[in-house]
Amino acid sequence: MIRILQKNSATLRGKAKPIKLSDIGTPKINKILSDMKKAMDSEEDGVAIAAPQIGVPLRIFVVSSRIFDILKESEKANYKLPPQNDLVFLNPEIKRLSKEKSFMEEGCLSVRWLYGKVPRAKKAKITAYNEHGVKFELGASGLLAQIFQHETDHLDGILFIDKAKEVEEIPPEKWSERKDIIKKK
Secondary structure, X not given: OOOOOOOOOHHHHOOOEOOXXXXXXXXXXXXXXXXXXXXXXXXXXXXXXXXXXXXXXXXXXXXXXXXXXHHHHOOOOOOOOOOOOOEEEEEEEEEEXXXXXXXXXXXXXXXXXXXXXXXXXXXXXXXXXXOOOOEEEEEEEHXXXXXXXXXXXXXXXXXXXXXXXXXXXXXXXXXHHHHHHHHHO
């Protein structure tokens, strides 16, 4: 089992390094992606993960296909959804954030079991390379835009608790009382 680092890890506080484009598709990068997906999938509420969370200081994050089930249930998913596979972001860069922000409930696999409200742009546009080395751009709103911002923060050594207000601990045994947070996470 791949261990997810927790908030006191120095790796989570460092700035992740870019991947050489020539390394995309190599066994080393493919193994990192596989390990990230295993770690994320091992957590019932895992919808995204950044490489530093498994101890790899590279600019990579993965968004789980689970997110698309959540977005389908949401009436606010007003953009066309990409294919329902995990999305891989190598060397991601946020290109644009909307000026309009709101406080959004947030948690993190590396900050167990804390949840809080984080100011996030309602819309985001990101560029990155996929696991095949193809550069792409993706715009999102709502939850997916929030994930882009959260995971990019990880790549810059920032945890959501650095920005959050009203942080509270909600252990797993209390989840049934607060499913609203878990579903959005």
